[in-house]
Amino acid sequence: MDRFFKLKQNGTTVRTEIMAGITTFMTMAYILAVNPDVLSAFKSGATGGDWTAIFLATAIAAGVMTIAMGLFVNFPVALAPGMGLNAYFATIILSSQGKFTFSMALTAVFISGIIFLILTLTKIRQMLLVAIPDSLKHAITVGIGLFIAIIGFKNSGILSVAVETTKDIPAHKYTELLSFESILHLGSLEDKGVVLTIIGILLISVFMVLRLRGAILIGILATTVIGYFMGMVNLGSLTSADTTWVPDMTKLRFADFDFAGIMTTGIVSVIATFTFVELFDTFGTMVGTANRAGIMKNKEEGNKRVGKAMFVDAVGVSGGALVGTSTVTAFVESAAGVAEGGRTGLTAVTTGVCFLLALFLAPIAMLIPGSATAAALIVVGVLMVQSIREIDFQDFVLAIPAFLTIVLMPFTYNIANGISFGIVTYVVLATASNLSGKSQTRYPIHWLMWVLAILVLARYIFIGSQG
Numbered sequence: 001m002d003r004f005f006k007l008k009q010n011g012t013t014v015r016t017e018i019m020a021g022i023t024t025f026m027t028m029a030y031i032l033a034v035n036p037d038v039l040s041a042f043k044s045g046a047t048g049g050d051w052t053a054i055f056l057a058t059a060i061a062a063g064v065m066t067i068a069m070g071l072f073v074n075f076p077v078a079l080a081p082g083m084g085l086n087a088y089f090a091t092i093i094l095s096s097q098g099k100f101t102f103s104m105a106l107t108a109v110f111i112s113g114i115i116f117l118i119l120t121l122t123k124i125r126q127m128l129l130v131a132i133p134d135s136l137k138h139a140i141t142v143g144i145g146l147f148i149a150i151i152g153f154k155n156s157g158i159l160s161v162a163v164e165t166t167k168d169i170p171a172h173k174y175t176e177l178l179s180f181e182s183i184l185h186l187g188s189l190e191d192k193g194v195v196l197t198i199i200g201i202l203l204i205s206v207f208m209v210l211r212l213r214g215a216i217l218i219g220i221l222a223t224t225v226i227g228y229f230m231g232m233v234n235l236g237s238l239t240s241a242d243t244t245w246v247p248d249m250t251k252l253r254f255a256d257f258d259f260a261g262i263m264t265t266g267i268v269s270v271i272a273t274f275t276f277v278e279l280f281d282t283f284g285t286m287v288g289t290a291n292r293a294g295i296m297k298n299k300e301e302g303n304k305r306v307g308k309a310m311f312v313d314a315v316g317v318s319g320g321a322l323v324g325t326s327t328v329t330a331f332v333e334s335a336a337g338v339a340e341g342g343r344t345g346l347t348a349v350t351t352g353v354c355f356l357l358a359l360f361l362a363p364i365a366m367l368i369p370g371s372a373t374a375a376a377l378i379v380v381g382v383l384m385v386q387s388i389r390e391i392d393f394q395d396f397v398l399a400i401p402a403f404l405t406i407v408l409m410p411f412t413y414n415i416a417n418g419i420s421f422g423i424v425t426y427v428v429l430a431t432a433s434n435l436s437g438k439s440q441t442r443y444p445i446h447w448l449m450w451v452l453a454i455l456v457l458a459r460y461i462f463i464g465s466q467g
Helices: 014-028 031-039 051-073 085-094 102-121 124-131 134-156 192-209 215-229 235-239 267-292 299-323 334-339 345-367 370-390 396-411 415-436 447-462
Strands: 079-081 159-163 182-186 328-330
Touching (some): 014 334, 031 085, 051 079, 085 102, 085 267, 102 299, 124 447, 215 370, 235 345, 396 415
8 A cells, every 4th residue: 555655755645645645525514415406506406406316426436536546546635526517507497487307407517527638638728727817717716705695695595586576577597686676685593594604604703713633524413413403404314114225226317318308509608618617716726736735846747647636637527527517627625635545546536435425315415404504605715715815906907807707696596697797897908008008017928818708709799698
């Protein structure tokens, strides 16, 4: 084992690596409860996704791909269905009014994974990362954080919408309302779900302030216990004749693709969004974790390992879709295991094994109320918004595109809108500033930014803006 993972060379031990792997699992195990809730629209089935099937897919995809990362790359990074992209996955289905199905969304993720793999092998992926300004990269992370948070607020009932208008509002249609006709406001504090979500937010926040390992997971579990005393958790389901502790693999939506169906939808925009967001999400996690683990001290060797890690990550995107879940990506929570001393792939293998063992815990995971996972979504939003400190809001060429990227994601309930407006605005403002000669700063505009801006404009002109 020492020879395979090069433990001594990396200044670590088997015990340290295993403990680091368990720590990483504890910090990201919340995804086992949150991802099925998000993709099944909080067990409502409105997306066409079955909660149990998504739970199985989440555990399998996370387990297999994380073990692959450890064995083939010797890298202490764990993978699982990513937050933000799973929300986008559910949103495109729910907002399509039945035109875009769960199978179509899986197909879009699968195709984006193939594109992602090609971009990785041809080095174009690295070129795109150079093309996008750092301010927009950070803005994308912040915007997704707010997008995740607003999903948590909406699904918990904390956020409600009051509509008062003199005209009828047709069902299943986009309706133009005046500013005074639609008001966002606080939900009813008499609703048990709202109260439990607020309790959950406070519990997770306190645990994070106390720096407890696995604060989000512990907070979800504690909120579930409180939910039981509030009559929102039914323990009787654990002893029901219909409950099985052995994973029912027949429910898994393996290769449930609809290639014919996607040809009649706005699939290009969807695939582009999955691919685009994953590019930045993975890059930041990979490089950040590698630096924290000391892997980048030898830049040549470090870049080589990060390159291999990106290849495994690219395979994971299509692999996750194959078993029935949204985009699988590197998790920033991997830094928790690195902080505990994890330096090699043994950390990742340990985390992956924990995910596979979790397959036998589906009945317990199903007990977790939507309020508990909604609270977790809101706190995860807090973690992602921290990137805002990296944006220079004194420089309007950087600030305005970043601001539009951030606010349009939650306010239009669409990640692609934020990224699109950010790209076009940056190209326009940077060009204006450079041509005017009034600024001492010359803003770089990579030729790929022009290509992306043209593609964005074409998307809105030929595909449309709603949906």
